[in-house]
Structure formats: C-alpha cells, structure tokens
Amino acid sequence: MKIATQKFNLRPRGETGRHAAFRTLWPQGRTGSNPVEGTMEKIKIIPLGGAEEIGRNMTIVEYRNDIVIFDAGLQFPEEETPGIDYIIPNTKYLEERKNKIRGLIISHGHLDHIGAIPYLMDKIGNPTIYTTRLTKAMILKRQEEFPHAPMLKIQEIKSGDKIKLGENFKAKFFDITHTIPDAIGTAIETPLGNIIYPGDAKIEHNSKGEPTKIEEYIKLGKEKNLVLLLESTNSEKPGISISEATVCKNLEKIFRESPKRIIIGTFSSQIERIIEIIKIAEKLKRKVAIDGYSMKSNIEIAKKLDLFKPRKETIISVKNIGDYPEEKIIIVCTGAQGEKEASLMRIASHKHSHIKLHSGDTVILSSSIIPGNEKSIQNLKDNLARQGAKIIHYEVADVHASGHAYSEELKLIIKMLKPKFFIPVHGHYFMLKTNSMLAENVGIPKDNIAVPIRNGAIIEVSKDKIQTLKETAPANYVMVDGLGVGDVKEIVLRDRQMLSKDGIFVIIAVIDTKENKIKGSPDIISRGFVYLKESQELLKNARHIVKKIVHESANMRPLNINFLKDNIRERVGKYLFQKTKRRPMVLPVIIEV
C-alpha cells in the first residue's frame, strides 16, 4: 500500500435518505440550463486501477447519469504484500453510484482485464457485461471457481456492433490486434465526442516494415474523437515491436532444425501463438502435447468456439508422448516464468510424472521476463541446462513478441485516431508520462493531455478543456487473500513483513496474583527467530529476565498487567537484540491464576 489515497465521496456530507437517492436517480443538470447543470456538461474519466501498475486495469467514464466501465482486472501480489493472492481495483466510487452503471465492457480475456470480475460484480450491482465470444467463454470458465458469485449477465458483441448504454452513450466496437483472439476496442459516442479505449493493442508490421490491419483505426480517425485512453506498457520501448509473424517464422525454423523433442514454454494466455504452433506442428508432422491446466483449458475453449480446427490426431496427451518417436513430439507447456508448480518447472526439477529431459531435447522459452521473475527464470534455465537440454530464449532469438505497442506504434495509433484529448493508462506513472510525451511528439498540445498522477485521479473533460480535479476517488489496494476480499489491512501486512524478517517470540508467564509471584518457569514459543535447539542459553536467560521483572513487581497492588507486559516486551526484546542483533516480535502473555 504505497500510496495513501483520500477517500472521496461526491455526495455532499450529511445528505442521505430519500432525497439523496432521488438525486442519484435523477441528478440535476440533465437539461443543461443553470450554472450547476453547466458543470455537468463534462465527462469524468477515472482510472480506478492500472494507472500505477501493470495489472488491475479498470477505467470508468461518467457523464450525467450514466457510467460505463472498461475492464475489471487483477494484479499479482508484490513483495510488500506477502501472502496476498491478488490485488483488485477499489470500487468504492462505483458502489456509491451503482444505479448509474450502464455496463462493463471487457476488451479481452487476460486476467489483468477480467480477473477481478468474480470479486466485484456483486458489489457494483452486477451490471451487464459486454464482450466478445472468446472473452465471454473465458469469463464464464473462471466464474465456475466461484460458485457463490452471482450469475453473470453477459451480452456478446463483435466488431461493428453498436449498442446504446443509458441515455448518453453508444458503444461501437472495432477489432484490434493483441496476443489473444477476439480482443476488441471500444469507441463510446457521447454528446461531446467519442471516448476511445483500444484496451491492449499492438500494430503488427509486415516484413517490409509496413503497418497492417489499421483500416479500422483510420476509419475511426475520421470521426469526432474527444479522448483517447491509450495503454502505456511499452511506451519506453523505442521503435516497433517484433511481429508475431516473425516469431512464428523463427519458431518454425527452430522446429525444423531440432533433431529430437521440442519443449516450448509460454504463457497460457498467449492463445494466438499456441494456435500457430499447433498449425506449424501439423505442417511438420509432429504431434503436440499440451501441458498445464490453464493452457489446456484455454485451448479447449478456443477449439470449442471453432477459433481453430486441429486435425483429430494432432493433439495427444502428455501421458502418451512415449508412444511416438522423439523427433515427432512438440510439448507446449506453462511455466516459462519459473512458476513453482507449473509444468516446465516440474520438468526442470525432475518432478514431472511424464516428461523427463533427454540430452538432445530443445527447450524454447517463448516469453519475456515479467519483472520480479528474473530469479525464478534463472533457476529454471540453470536446471534445464544441467540436464543437457539446448535452451533458446528471447534474448538470443526472436521467439517472443510483446502484445503491447512500442513507442512508434503508440504514436501511429494516436496519429490515426486524432483525438482532441489524450489520457495514457495501463502502466506505472513513468510509463504513462513517457506515453504522454509520445502524444506531444505527434502534435497533441500539452494542455490537451492529462496524465493520471495516481489511481483514482478524476479527470474532467469538456468540449475544449481537460483537467484533473483535486478530489480523488478511493483507490487504495483491495487485497484478495483466500476468502477475504479487502479484509487484509495494512497492520496485517506489516505484521507479516515483520514476522518474515526475525520471527516471533511468545512468552507465557503464569502469575499467582495473590502474591504477584510467577508460577514455575515461563513458557517460550518461538518461530523464525533462532534455531531453538542450539539456543538453550538464550532461552534460559530470557526466562530469567521475565522472572526478575515479575519479582520486581511483587509489591505492586493491584498488579498492573499492561505495565508488566510492556516491561517484558521491552527488556526481553532488548536482550535478544543485544545477543543476536535480531528483532523478533516479542509477545508477552500473562495468565493470572
């Protein structure tokens, strides 16, 4: 929880009850005639998540009585959030305006865009989700793991569709290129102009270096585009990204040159590439075994939706790879990030029940390194290499391409869409800032750009002005930990961090309060501090200190337990630090008998 954000509620303080509800349903300013109403002739754009991180993307567009939400993603935990499963956007602002929500538009099926859905739909009134066929299937698949979550209402949309959302919005959809099929961009028509949100997108360049599939951008560029919300993930990367076509060409070349088995680790979300790998395998008459739960499940969904049609005999079970010659096998698996329980890591650490590496095997890591995973990936490479496999990774050959536009692609998108105002989203502040400089570079005036300074920044756009309000929407971390959503507070995390450094030291003293005398010897329970078997002297001395402290209080009537505890905490803590230079959490427990 690095940035404390101010809790802000647009409803004036003290105003509750019927009138407040009335205001929510029928806000002032619908006809736009008086000064108060005049202020409503502005669109509010609020990134509730994804403006300070890669992940938990969620941006809302609010105009008059209507709110539309783009995406509901999750973020993976950080070093500062030990034990946490996920971090999701803070939806307080939306919860207070449930009745205004006209829909949740999901751009594509990756977890940083759909992952928060099971946790927050109930809280925001379960609005209708608008998304494409594959994304819908992926959302529903994930929802199966949450039997108590409400039934989702999903309306399927496709490129070219136009739907009315509330009184003021019409959403139009257009195809974009990412690493997963059925990714879609949205343009929301408003009385002030279009708000465009491509989601995650890249522009593929062909071998001549020409951009491809840009017709829809160019067409949309002819409209009255008020605001472009553009992702910033790769804004710091110069030039253009490697094309997915190049990656597939390189993979085919490596496949042809590999004498024995080929094992490819990639992200399970990289569905387009996996489909291409299967196609190449068919061309080279190799069988494909897919390993890893999420990957198998994604490919199943894509097959079921007829997004690709492998030959019946192409895909085999991992259990049966032994039935075919080694030169006929391709294994596509999860774990290229060195995730502990994933397929490739189990292969590397000799824990896979069906796949043992042989010398002569080629292992391709067809993925980039997600920051934070460097050490696990190093470990993975080391263990694969120890077993004699040949390892090809993205730093030595172009076997991976990002799905996110590099700076020149971002500039091209801005130039094609010609928005009046520009708001960079998706990324850390520095990436957003860098993206804003790209926009300036292609002619968007500085005054027409608003860089969200943090999540929850409220950006107001009128016909001719963009500005960030002083108020912010609540945006502090909402953490998912087991069944708890948002119940893990800062104090719990701080305790976990402290416990992980020097452990805990619990002292239990039974005191006869009649005489203020300690009964027997205090019990000590310690974990994560020292190796107890070799620390008997230390424990003995700690017990002695406790006895001494109790003895000193022999004449205190009544015995002040809190004073005693503080005393024990302080003096034992000091002793332990002096002897070990460690500071375990010291917890005295006094049992009065």
Added chain:
Amino acid sequence: MKIATQKFNLRPRGETGRHAAFRTLWPQGRTGSNPVEGTMEKIKIIPLGGAEEIGRNMTIVEYRNDIVIFDAGLQFPEEETPGIDYIIPNTKYLEERKNKIRGLIISHGHLDHIGAIPYLMDKIGNPTIYTTRLTKAMILKRQEEFPHAPMLKIQEIKSGDKIKLGENFKAKFFDITHTIPDAIGTAIETPLGNIIYPGDAKIEHNSKGEPTKIEEYIKLGKEKNLVLLLESTNSEKPGISISEATVCKNLEKIFRESPKRIIIGTFSSQIERIIEIIKIAEKLKRKVAIDGYSMKSNIEIAKKLDLFKPRKETIISVKNIGDYPEEKIIIVCTGAQGEKEASLMRIASHKHSHIKLHSGDTVILSSSIIPGNEKSIQNLKDNLARQGAKIIHYEVADVHASGHAYSEELKLIIKMLKPKFFIPVHGHYFMLKTNSMLAENVGIPKDNIAVPIRNGAIIEVSKDKIQTLKETAPANYVMVDGLGVGDVKEIVLRDRQMLSKDGIFVIIAVIDTKENKIKGSPDIISRGFVYLKESQELLKNARHIVKKIVHESANMRPLNINFLKDNIRERVGKYLFQKTKRRPMVLPVIIEV
C-alpha cells in the same frame, strides 16, 4: 537453499585424533613417489562460491600441501531467505585444511569479492591477504565495523610483483580493467603450468572498436598456461560492452545540456566513474556534493590514497548546495537501485533533509538494474517523475557500462591467454555453460573444459586431463543474520516464509489436570493472519473448538498433552482454513495447573 549439497570430508571416516592431525600437517605424497602420491600430481580447483550465483565469489587452488584462495565475497539475500543479511561461502573444506592455506588473494574491493572476510578469516586460520593498495584500504575500512574480528595480516602487492606461496606456488599479478581502481589479475605458477584468475574484468574498446590495455594479457599468453578461471557474468551478452569512456563522454554531454541541477545516482562501488564525474564537473565549473555513506567513504579513501586529486573547492557538503546557483550543482548519490534508505530514494519520497527536487532538475540513473530490484527502481522513477524531474536512465541513453566482459571480450581474453584448460566461474550455471561454449567457439576442446555443476564441485587438473570428481566439498548456504553466522537453518527460514504468508495463531489453554477441565476461556494471540478487530466471531468459534476438545478428553487419565495439542492444532487449523482459506501457523500451548 535451493540445492542440497552433499557434505564431504576428505578425511576417512572414523579417523580422528593424533594420527589424523599428523596427516593434516604432514600429508602423504609430498615427495611424489608411490601410487598414492601419484594421485597428488593433480591440482584441485574448487569454486566454493560464485558458481551458482552472482556473488559470494571464492575459488580455491590446492596442490600437494598448498592451498591458495581467490576472493572471499558475499551474496545479498534472496526472496527465499527472508530476514537474512548476507550469504557467504561455506568454508568447511578450508577449515579442515587450515594448515595448508598459503594465502588469500583479493582481486578488487567490491563486496562480492571482499564481503565475507570479516566473517570467515578466523575460521580458516586468518591467513595472509595479498592485495593492492586501494583494496587493502577498503578491506580495513569495512573491518572497523567488526571490532571482535581478528587483526588482519595484509601484504600489499601490485602489478608485476611475484611472491612465493608455500612450496609449490608463485603468484604473479597483472593489471586488469574493471570499474574500480587497483583491480588485479593473478597467475599462479605451479609445476604443471599457470592457473590464471583475472577476477572481474572487461576489455575496453576505443572509438574505432579496437581493444585497449591488452598488453599484459598478450605477454602472459606466451607462458605455459594450464587453466583459465574466467568470470561469466555477461557471457550471455552478445558483442562487446559499452566503454566507460563512452559513458563519461555521454555524461559530459548531458551535463552541458542540463539547465539546472544534475543529480546522478550510481553504485558507490563505481569508483572510477565517480572520479571521472568529479573531473568533468571541474571542467564545467560545477560543484560536486556526494551523498550516501558508502559513497562518501569510498571517495574519501580514494582521495587519501592519491588516486585522484580534486581541487579543494570542488567537493562541497550536501548541506551547502543552497549556497550555489542551481546550474552550478552536481549531486552524486547512492540509491539508483531504489534501495529504501539510500539517498536518491529519500529524495524521491520527499524524505531527504537537504535535497528537494525542483522541476528543471535532471536526474541520471547511471547504473543497470540488478535482477530483483525492478520494482523498486520503477517506484523510484515514478516518484522522481511525479516531481517533474527529467529522468535519464541506461535504457534511453548510454549512461552506464558494465564492468564485466561481454561475450566477444571473453572470447578475446581466452584467445590471448591460450590456456590448455578452461573453467568458467562467477555466475549462474547457465551463464557458466554459455561461457564454456564461447571457449569452445575459440578453439578450446570440449574435453578441456570443466563447467562447475555447482558450488563445491572439485575439479582435478593434471598435465593433460581435466575432470570433475564425484565427491564435492560442502557448499550449502552459510547465512549471516545479525550476529549469527551459519546459525540460521532451513527450519528457521521455512518458519519465516510460512509466517509471512498467513501469520501465526497461538492458543493458550489453562487446564486443571485434576479434572481435565479448561479454566476460563483460552487466550488467542494472532499476528499477520486476519484483522482481529473484525474477526471476533472467528476467534469465538476457535475458542469454542478448543473447549470442546478439552471437554472430550475429560476422562483421559493421565491427560496426554501432546495428543491434546495435535488435536487442537489440526481441528482449529481446519476450521480457520474453511472460514478463510488461509493457513496460519497454529501453535497450541497447554498450561497445566
């Protein structure tokens, strides 16, 4: 502790006492006449650290009755070693052969080469350290923090010196290029040929792309070189590294173009660059303020040894930067890795007492990203950018160069030294392996290369053969935690990891053993699990379960306390998991009265 290494003791089992000691002092084979002695005509080379990581470098060379040690470095802790300060090499093998140690040669003053000295000299019999002037000063400076460590014996050496080490070794020294002055390479003359260890080295290339300062390598290449121990840090990097001269030229250009203050974050160990920055500042008539304890201390030492002579008025105190116009200020500081308490991070988070960022300031991050620090550096950049500073980092301009040879430089070093055998050191296994392929590439036969499969690998070299023995020297982690060296065992780390995920849940029940009845309500102490204030129901139910378990045992005579505790641990643990999907460490304490 990812890799369990076998404990290996060359002394035959069960052999102790006087004869064993005699063997250690007067080992067989000194005259080389019988078959047993014949096996001694081999040199053993053992990387005790630095063969599975970047850091804790230590390699030993053993021949007959003599051992020489190269470097004694430390490694910074990893995610799997929470709370640990440092990891140092395991010196068990040396401790058992103290009397054979003829010296510790230190290649340069970086922590991954000198950092373990205060912790292990005592254990290995405090042998004489041989090193250069600056390195000596840095070792002694660090030693001041360890008042109880033994007084070091350090013999200063310089390039061209030749010293006898025991009966069988002569060490000769040669200049190498790294990022710190006074870095030195060593060639150990042995009856079988030279063992060469350059330490960390790069080959600077001039603007025409020609290698510079290679005369000593070429000269040494004419000798009978048996083994080259070559670092592998950048073996995966293609081509040649950026030259330090280029970096300084670029820095000068940026300095000239910066209208206001310049703040440069770099490693305090990058002494050569800091000296160059001070020289450029003098040329541009800017004052230099140095901020950060380690950096100030390093520059003090370099100044004291006359490694550079700044003008008296150039270096000013950070406290006085306000006394000069902004365009006259350069601040060189620590914290470019986003280290929490370091100077630049304090500036970024508004916590620095003397430096506040102004818009117009230029911040240069003159360092690379050490794996594991990505997120902290991102955070640093974000917070600097939020304050309006212009940020220049190594990904957008060549403002940092590595001190470690890239693949083409490694190949050049191998070609110049023409060793018969090759052993890659310093790096993760995959880096070592890649380095070995570079050696093959320039003509070293595969059979003449031994890649240490792990730390503690014993490599035996004779006149015409190199092989890795089945036995290994002990090499498991020795962890420094506060005052403890090696006392933190795996169980302590495992507890810390567990505590950091779901916290702890201590249950204290007072039981009247006469009637097997619980007295009062059990006490519960929990940290890092749930937010206690909002979990009263959970605590109440957990207490209820404990009471029930005690009640069920009412008729057990005598009361089996361990049975009771196991029962509580299991059933309360299960209940908590069911309600929260978290698994805190459950610790039952039974107090019998």
